[in-house]
Amino acid sequence: MDRKDLDVTLYLVTDSSYHTEESLLRTVEEACKGGVTLVQLREKNKGGREYLDKAFKVKEITDRYNVPLIIDDRVDVALACDAAGVHVGASDIPVAVARKLMGPDKIVGATAKTVEAAVKAYEAGADYLGVGAIYPTTTKVVTILTKVSTLKDICEAVPIPAVAIGGLNAGNMDVLEGAGMSGMAVVSAIMKAEDPRKNAQELKQKIVALMGK
Numbered sequence: 001m002d003r004k005d006l007d008v009t010l011y012l013v014t015d016s017s018y019h020t021e022e023s024l025l026r027t028v029e030e031a032c033k034g035g036v037t038l039v040q041l042r043e044k045n046k047g048g049r050e051y052l053d054k055a056f057k058v059k060e061i062t063d064r065y066n067v068p069l070i071i072d073d074r075v076d077v078a079l080a081c082d083a084a085g086v087h088v089g090a091s092d093i094p095v096a097v098a099r100k101l102m103g104p105d106k107i108v109g110a111t112a113k114t115v116e117a118a119v120k121a122y123e124a125g126a127d128y129l130g131v132g133a134i135y136p137t138t139t140k141v142v143t144i145l146t147k148v149s150t151l152k153d154i155c156e157a158v159p160i161p162a163v164a165i166g167g168l169n170a171g172n173m174d175v176l177e178g179a180g181m182s183g184m185a186v187v188s189a190i191m192k193a194e195d196p197r198k199n200a201q202e203l204k205q206k207i208v209a210l211m212g213k
């Protein structure tokens with residue numbers, strides 16, 4: 001995909017810790033059917049070989065729905081499976097290095113919890129920012145909460161899209177109204193759903209309405 005076509009409206013970040021491989025892949029496919037615009041494979045406890053194996057399987061699905069696949073943390077895995085991009089945070093390789101390794105055509109996403117970090121990531125070549133955690137989350141046990149006012153300040157400070165992340169679901173996302181983000185990223189709200197397609201559809205409808213798109 002062309003980096004300029006990046007659509008972060010509804011960004012699914014995966015969690016395989018409570019899924020079998022079969023249910024993980026089914027959930028990703030249902031989420032694609034429900035309208036997610038971007039998928040991130042996030043594997044925290046896998047070696048490179050297992051991560052890559054999973055990435056190929058997930059990419060086979062996302063490709064069928066024309067949904068770009070982002071790999072969390074690992075540039076090597078992202079390049080090896082020809083993913084659309086990589087997402088890096090404060091403990092991963094720096095954005096500038098990720099950009100250099102990924103090349104000019106791939107997407108590099110970065111986590112930013114302050115305006116200063118957001119500006120730094122933008123200047124280092126990030127295409128989008130993940131900003132959170134907006135609410136406490138059971139998915140990422142060690143994180144720092146980020147206020148919606150900080151999200152708003154970040155959106156005003158940099159020209160790249162920002163996505164809100166952390167504890168968000170259809171019942172509490174209204175807090176994002178007016179913050180100026182370009183989308184919302186969720187794990188549990190889709191990965192733990194009984195009907196992931198239905199949840200994705202509902203989240204998509206709500207986030208589009210909330211952003212006034």
Ligand SMILES: Cc1ncc(COP(=O)(O)OP(=O)(O)O)c(N)n1
Nearest residue numbers: 072087088089090111130131165185
């Ligand atoms: C869209 C998005 N935003 C933030 C993160 C968090 O990344 P990071 O801080 O590197 O933490 P881990 O997810 O790697 O535990 C993300 N992955 N995606």
Ligand SMILES: Cc1nc(C(=O)O)sc1CCOP(=O)(O)O
Nearest residue numbers: 132133137139143166167187188
């Ligand atoms: C991957 C991630 N990063 C976060 C951050 O704070 O940077 S919070 C988070 C997990 C969000 O999961 P859920 O939608 O289940 O709360």
Ligand SMILES: [Mg+2]
Nearest residue numbers: 073088089092
């Ligand atoms: Mg990371």
